[in-house]
Amino acid sequence: MSHNESTPIISARRQRVAHRWSLNDEIVLVRSGAMVPISGSDMEYAFHPHPDFAYLSGKGIPEAVLAFDAKDQNWEIFGPRSSAADQVWHQPVDPIGLPLSELEDWLAERQGRQVLEVTSRTDLQAAIGEERVHKDELELAALRSAAETSWAGFEWVYKNVTAGMTEREIQVGMEAAFFKAGAVRTAYPSIVASGPNAAFLHYFYGQDDILNPATRTLNKGELLLIDAGGEYGGYASDVTRSMVVGEEPTDIQSFLWQVVLRAQELAIDRCRPGQEWREVHLDSARVIGQGLVELGLLRGNVEDLVASGAVALFYPHGLGHLIGLTVHDAGGFGTNREPSSHPQSMYLRTDRVLESGMITSVEPGVYFIDALLGNLEKRSQFEDEVNWKEVDLLRGFGGIRIEDDVHVTDSEPEVLSASIAKPMRIG
Numbered sequence: 001m002s003h004n005e006s007t008p009i010i011s012a013r014r015q016r017v018a019h020r021w022s023l024n025d026e027i028v029l030v031r032s033g034a035m036v037p038i039s040g041s042d043m044e045y046a047f048h049p050h051p052d053f054a055y056l057s058g059k060g061i062p063e064a065v066l067a068f069d070a071k072d073q074n075w076e077i078f079g080p081r082s083s084a085a086d087q088v089w090h091q092p093v094d095p096i097g098l099p100l101s102e103l104e105d106w107l108a109e110r111q112g113r114q115v116l117e118v119t120s121r122t123d124l125q126a127a128i129g130e131e132r133v134h135k136d137e138l139e140l141a142a143l144r145s146a147a148e149t150s151w152a153g154f155e156w157v158y159k160n161v162t163a164g165m166t167e168r169e170i171q172v173g174m175e176a177a178f179f180k181a182g183a184v185r186t187a188y189p190s191i192v193a194s195g196p197n198a199a200f201l202h203y204f205y206g207q208d209d210i211l212n213p214a215t216r217t218l219n220k221g222e223l224l225l226i227d228a229g230g231e232y233g234g235y236a237s238d239v240t241r242s243m244v245v246g247e248e249p250t251d252i253q254s255f256l257w258q259v260v261l262r263a264q265e266l267a268i269d270r271c272r273p274g275q276e277w278r279e280v281h282l283d284s285a286r287v288i289g290q291g292l293v294e295l296g297l298l299r300g301n302v303e304d305l306v307a308s309g310a311v312a313l314f315y316p317h318g319l320g321h322l323i324g325l326t327v328h329d330a331g332g333f334g335t336n337r338e339p340s341s342h343p344q345s346m347y348l349r350t351d352r353v354l355e356s357g358m359i360t361s362v363e364p365g366v367y368f369i370d371a372l373l374g375n376l377e378k379r380s381q382f383e384d385e386v387n388w389k390e391v392d393l394l395r396g397f398g399g400i401r402i403e404d405d406v407h408v409t410d411s412e413p414e415v416l417s418a419s420i421a422k423p424m425r426i427g
């Protein structure tokens, strides 16, 4: 008899994974993971269950173990029990499945059989990853709820942000709105970058020095880039909006914003089964490149400018990544595919053909990044292709990124974050 309390949807996930594993009589253990102590302290980091455990159990409890017996195709979950002493300090953990103390006996009853730890078996993990790539109804519901919490945060921004506020004030107000709307936590550290700070792709508060974190005051007429999202039921939301605050956008702000939006819209429309993601990505780079040529910042044929890496100076990251239990989710690379070394694709986190049921971010951008544009080697390498005189005038412009989370379906792409407006100007 099975003591696990899984829902039919979780049972179906387990069956699909077991089918992919195609084992004989082995035992497989999937652990939720341990609490991680903070060095030099008796405190611990916030718990993040191993996503494979979360996927196969629907639970987020430390030290729990999901055990699979391939002989009778049975799954058993073992969870810790809180002692009376524990309960003086902490509310009890949900007593799931069988007590963890019984795992040893359960394994002893199966003595002589091979016990496989899933984390030490790439093939078994890859099989779970292939299932996690295709979201079921329960996952889609959580992803839609996560996107709704993000909607609340961005609405707060649109209604409340004005020039003169600090990035930190904006972050705190936005995150409060995520949490009020039901987010359990943010899906990743919120990026709230004003003016030139948007040229750091992953700029976030406290990264410079957590004892003495800097924050910047947003000036009138500057771009504000916010890349943030709520987490709900373990599932991430990942949304970026860029807007000019307190003034009408300049011609160049407006032009580049429209170029990024056009690149995004074209890419979203191609979030359909059968599309080769790398090609969709390269086409987004061509749209960005064409815009930079029209602005007079790049010279030459767009195809060549993408191939040479000139466009990558302004758009160095990938078009998007799979989203699920982690913001950069499992299964991004197809079989026998590896990260590219080409400057335009070296940070691409997905390289596979799109299939129905996938959730991908679509997030083209354009930036003026000092670490790239000030690099002397690159300046001489791209001497002819880049109009350095004009480009140098835009150092400090920051960057523009627009990002939504898209569900690939057998019909039209479903944009989970579609209700989050895309204002070019706020405040």
Ligand SMILES: [Mn+2]
Binding pocket: 238, 321, 361, 363, 403
């Ligand atoms: Mn993203």
